Amino acid sequence: MRSLLLRIVSFLLFLPLLAESRNPALNDDVLGLIVFKADLRDPDSKLVSWNEDDDDPCHWIGVKCDPKTNRVAELSLDGFSLSGKIGRGLLQLQSLRTLSLSKNNFSGSLSSDLLRLESLRNLDLSENKLSGPIPDDFFGQCRFIGAISLAKNAFSGVIPPNVGSCSTLAALDLSSNRLSGSLPAGLWSLNALRSLDLSDNALVGEIPVGITKIYNLRSISLRGNRLSGHLPDDIGDCLLLKSLDLGGNLLSGSLPESMQKLSTCTSLSLSSNSFTGEVPSWIGEMKSLETLDLSRNGFSGQLPSSLGDLQLLKELKLSSNHFMGSFPESLSSCKSLSVVDFNQNSLTGNLPSWVFALDLQQILISENKLHGSIEIPSSPASTLQVLDLSSNAFSGSIPESVGKLKSLEFLDLSGNRLNGSIPLEVGGAVSLKELRLEKNSLSGGIPTQIGNCSSLATLDLSQNNLTGPIPPSLANLTNLQVINLSRNRLTGNIPKQLPDLPHLLSFNISHNLLSGAIPSGSFFNTIPPSSLSDNPGLCGSAVHRSCPAFVPKPIVLNPNNSSPNPSSDSTFSPASLHHKKIILSISALIAIGAAAIIALGVITITILNFRVRASASQSAPALALSDDCLSQSPSTDASSGKLVMFAGGVPEFSAGAHAPLLSKDCELGRGGFGAVYKTVLRDGWPVAIKKLTVSSSVKSQEDFEREVKKLGKVRHPNLVTLEGYYWTPSLQLLIFEFVSGGSLYEHLHESHATNVLSWQERFDIILGTAKSLEHLHRLDIIHYNLKSTNILLDGSGEPKVGDYGLAKLLPVLDHYVLSSKLQSALGYMAPEFACRTVKITEKCDVYAFGMLVLEIMAGKRPVEYMEDDVVVLRDVVRGALEEGRVEECVDGRLCGKLPLEEAIPVIKLGLICTSQVPSNRPDIGEVANMLELIRCPQDSQEEELA
Template sequence: MISSRHTSSSAATAAAAMATPSCLLLPVLALLSAAFGAAAAATVSDDVLALVVLKSGLSDPAGRLAPWSEDADRACVWPGVSCDPRTGRVSGLDLPAASLAGRLPRSALLRLDALLSLALPANRLSGPLPDALPPRLRAVDLSGNAISGVIPASLASCDSLVSLNLSGNRLTGPVPDGIWSLPSLRSVDLSGNLLSGTVPGGFPQSSSLRVVDLSRNLLEGDIPADIGEAGLLKSLDLGRNSFTGALPESLRGLSGLSSLGAGGNALSGELPAWIGEMAALERLDLSGNHFVGAIPDAISGCKNLVDVDLSLNALTGDLPWWVFGLPLQRVSIAGNALSGWVKVPGDAAATLEALDLSGNAFTGAIPPEIANFARLQYLNLSSNSLSGQLPASIGRMLLLELLDVSANKLEGDVPPEIGGAVALKQLLMGRNSLSGGIPMEIGTCSSLIALDLSHNKFAGPIPMSMGKLTGLQTVDLSDNLLNGTLPMELSNLDSLRFFNVSHNSLSGSLPDSRFFDNIPYSFISDNAGLCSSQKNSSCNGVMPKPIVFNPNSSSDPLSDFGPSSPSNQHQKKMILSISTLIAIVGGAVIVIGVITITVLNLRTRATPRSALPTALSDDYHSHSAESPENEAKSGKLVMFGRGSLDFSTDGHALLNKDCELGRGGFGTVYKSVLRDGQPVAIKKLTVSSLVKSEDEFKQHVKLLGKVRHHNIVTLRGFYWTSSLQLLIYEFMPAGSLHQHLHECSEESSLSWIERFDIIIGVARALVHLHRHGIIHYNLKSSNVLLDTNGEPRVGDYGLVNLLPMLDRYVLSSKIQSALGYMAPEFTCRTVKVTEKCDIYSFGVLVLEILTGRRPVEYLEDDVIVLSDLVRGALDEDRLEECMDPRLSGEFSMDEATLVTKLALVCTSQVPSQRPDMAEVVSMLEMVRSPQGTPEDDLV
């Protein structure tokens, strides 16, 4: 037992370590280690000191470790610490999601020689794993951190280890040899890292392994042939790697295996019939491989199967009978080459909840018996060759949330019974030959969020009942034969963010709502009778054709309303007179208006223009930009920092087309020049009716004006009136990334090195913005500008915060050009929009940079989503085909693969699965400098 004097001395040393500058911390820790070594045996006091040392090496912004004090005699009451009740020694550390950052000190961990469990998941730990662990450790959970480097080979000597979870880190290198031979090991999860190379064999028959998860890494080669020797395995996940070859036959011996995941690899050959011998199998995922041939009927031997995913292979033949015969809940065989009829037997099990048969070559009619699956929530039959009518029995599917029958050969009317599917959230029937009218009963599908009837032959009016679908967010009725007016009831659809009725025969006014006031013209184009500000026409100016009667005609145009009489003749003359008067007066008004505008234009050109008002500083010293009677609403120009405070041109120059640089969702950008000769870019906001009050506007713009980073466009000033708001930015002469990717020739296209620099630069810009609490919301290639050195500069950041509230539906209507970049959480009111939406947009942007393709491409009969295209190519080992051909082999495919995988992780549908931007920067730097340490963080 260490004396109290020694304990006090050691505690004082630990306290000094916490107050010592970082340059002196290592010597102090060395002294602490020496003090530990002086003890004859480990004691409770040693545990206290070891934990103090551990604390000293970690950042603790949330203060979770504040009670950890060197003055304590025991650590058992500290947060996250548990002790052995017999000995009082520390036996467990459990601090999940505690915001801890830093490296795990090896010396402190080794001194905790009674530690059995180390659980620090979902923190921000970094650096390599310690090359040695406490000797009695049984459970390790360091998942969801930023730990890098290789898994130390010494891990294979931890004989007491039962559970190891290192998932969701940045570990590289191979899976260590000998790890499968640990006698007590039951669970290993190394998923979601950057592990590479082949997986070592050596699975002993005496293995205790129950769970092995190596998914989402860069592993390659064959799956170990002896993996089936681990006869107690319950769950095996090897998905989302680059494994090749066939499934090892040793797997057939795993009679207790309940989950087998090998999707997203490059496995080949036929599906083995012996899968049917795995009687305990509940989940089977072999999607995204190169399997060929028919689906074996023998799989029906897996009586416990619940979830089957065989999608995205090259499977042929008929749909196997067991899809409807087994008590399955989820089945996906999408993206294969299956053919024949879809037949539902009368004795089919009614347990199905999700069925995806899309992207095959099925023919015939949709069987009415599909409605017998009363639990079905997801039904996707799209992209086949199905014909006939949509069965009326669909209306009996009370739990159905998604019905996708798009891109088939369906015809005839949509049955009114469709209104019975009251749980429908997505009804997708585009690209068929459906005809007749849109049924009024659609209005009873009160849960609808997305409706796609485009590219059909629907005729007649849009039913008023659609105005009852208040949750509608996306509507596509384009390319039909619809006529009549848009129902005014559509103004009730407050959730709308996409409404496309282009290429129809609609007429009249648009509904009165914020969405329709700002609807993009492309959504209503090719409807000759529609009037809107987007089409530069007003329904108020459209006059009916004058009524003209033929005096020689024997027929009476009013005869249907009664016999001819003197009074009738008088009515005729009155109608004729009124019509004539209306036409004359209307024409006179138009002529007078044209003359007035011409005179005003001539006077304006002849009158000297006053310059935009100036301000000497943030004190808003200014003079009026308007007439004396509007002096209270005078404009104010404010410039941040040093520099000229006035323009060399006046405000009217902003309306000159020659000065226009481009247009975006929030305004038009013009080039101008300050008095000192410096060019600037001026954004004239077009959301004046939505912009916050003057004080809030100025407060937020000043915040944006303080943002300084070499990868961010600097906001230099602003101008405010109640009807005109301008933002003044530094001018970027080299144009936008969009121009360089999509409008440049092969000779002048960006090189691989330039593209990589742009990716890292944009990532660093987002890190800087997020650290200052600014979410971009509108990241896309047209908002990434290049300076004279080719450095990327992110612009248009934080503008959405100028609106009084974050109404994502207004926002989405303002940035429709960014639809391909928008994170899926924009479609759901209940999901909080955070920095993760920027990370999604960044992932799409990276794919755009790598491939040279647009995020969404609209073809005549299809819509190609870039992220889906690249993900499919990666799964099928065709990624090189997706790379921009202008790069012509000047890059490393291994490097490009790593960046692509990172981009796809960023575009995960689940926000929590996307990395933070700081993590993205670190991973990009590791890809660029794989043999050395990451470059200095420039953010």
């Protein structure tokens, strides 16, 4: 390291002398890269091969040299997990043509000096954490640059007006930043530009006239901004344009006629704007179109028959408009179609035959006014994955040929007038993940063959006239998350196998005629009563009706009665009197025997109870606690258990004290691992004591103490401190600091919470929780059970995370069993908990943290149970984000009291943390850094500049 520092200092101080050396090129490249490396953090040691003692860097990872000059021509370090600043050492690479540092964690501001490299042709700094404005003179330094990508960073401010200085620029990508202001006129001076992507920023104003000056333009994306006004009338004069994406803006008016000249355009997306009028018939002149997306606008009228002239069309999306009339039959000519989306219009008529004749993958025609029967051919296309015909007026029965759709993953026929029974052949659609047939007039039973659809996650058959039992074969569907059979006429018992479903989130059987005991275990232990209501025959604790005890019928033996047809007066004969005596004798013997067995049982139980209590009193900790939370028991020997306080000698814990039987009056709550009690030591020190209820799962005292002592060393301002523990083989207590402000759950959801958490308080809770998890992960501790009930607030509102690392106390539990132990964390559990073969990592905590962020921002629980539905907060927020209305998800109690420029990035960060794939979730340290940038981006910029 000392040698490295000396080399760098020498390089900086004696740079003029290097120019006079015999071979300056090699020294410049080696030392330039070493200086660049010195500013970086390389957690994966990707740059370990970069050795300052080498004569040249041409064999270093990520480095390519020009074979003629042996100078560095390309530096590509994409996805190396590097962080830090992009230092000035790169300025010594005078022959550098390509600089690609994408998908890293570089931070700080953008330096104008990079474009001073005369040989530089390609610059890619995308997917980093660079921030601040793009310097005014950045584009003024252009030499012969051909491509610049600054996408997916945090750049803010306006696009510098001198962007037109880069006359050789062919590709410019500034997407997914925080750029604002209007489109600079200089853009239209970039005559060499072929690709322009400014999507997902906050640009405003109109699209200026003059775009046709860029005669080489092939692709333009301005999606996801706030651009307004009409499309330029001359936009169709960009004759080479292949892709035009202006979706997600505020554009209005009709489509300019010049667009018909875009004969080479393959993709046109104008979705989520305010365009009006009819789709012009000249649309058929755009014969190269493969994607046409006009969804979520105000288009009206009939669909033009000229759509059938688009022979290359693959995706046709016209949903959420005001189209009426029937489908044009000419669409049958579009043999390349794979996706058609006509949802939410006013289309009428029958379902056209070409819908199933073409080799479509997705058919979306919900919320229209279609009628007639659904005719699926006997040999349908095998590629169909999504079929949504919901909320129309289709009648007749469900065709049996639906079972031949082997690739079908989503089938929604809900909200129609279908009748008849559910065909048994539906079990042939083995790829089904979601089956929705609710709100029809279906009758008959639920086919047991549905149990063959092994991928099924959602089954909704509610609001029909179905009869018969719930088939036990549903228990074979181990991926099921939602079952809704409510508002039918089902009878019989709930199959006892259903509690074994590992992913079940919602099970609604309300308003049926079911009877018998409600199964216990897993999801059914916490099932909402509303999901079982209006089934008078059901019994169990969930419906507050006790199940009748089983009473066997008496057996009466009559050894004297051999006649199958006794006379009517035999009851009063002497023989019958003798028979009565025999019966009484047998009854008396049975009663005596039963009484003896009961008495023996009582004696045995009493003895066992005495021994258990004696054992408990011997194993109870000798803690000198407040009498308010104790029931007194005889004194015990201090050696009966092991008490350890991490703070050292504490006189308030005395040997031979009364053993505590923690009173229910002092109980604070119960979780997956045990109950928590508040108590006060006799010197007035309040503590929280967790009494573990999983003693049988603890492997050994040695393992237990090793893990507890590890947790006892953890100290962080945002973590609840573990003060000590008590051990016996049958009883384990963990002693924590007491946090007085209640749980985050209470502040967010309990009606008695007087003060609504402010935006600043919520942000502090999110950031504090992230920092606490970052600290745990540095110590190789996974929380496993993060949720709002485990986050406590102290007197000043600071968050303190509790219950961390407790799963490590149970080494015999694998993560699959652990997931059932943590059912109270429903909604926070990462998807991989459900898979036995996937390793549980810190990314599970990141997922739970993301759900917690959404809960804090929305003020809603991760999973809300309605009478006929279950609402998953993550899905609601993600849908709102995709529709551009994510601000509607913010807790209404904060209305007008929070900065959306901070709140919306926090929500987006929460969604990123809840990615289904663990590798797509950021590390919690990255999350904490991003939160810091969101809170005070200006301070962060100044710090990086300093």
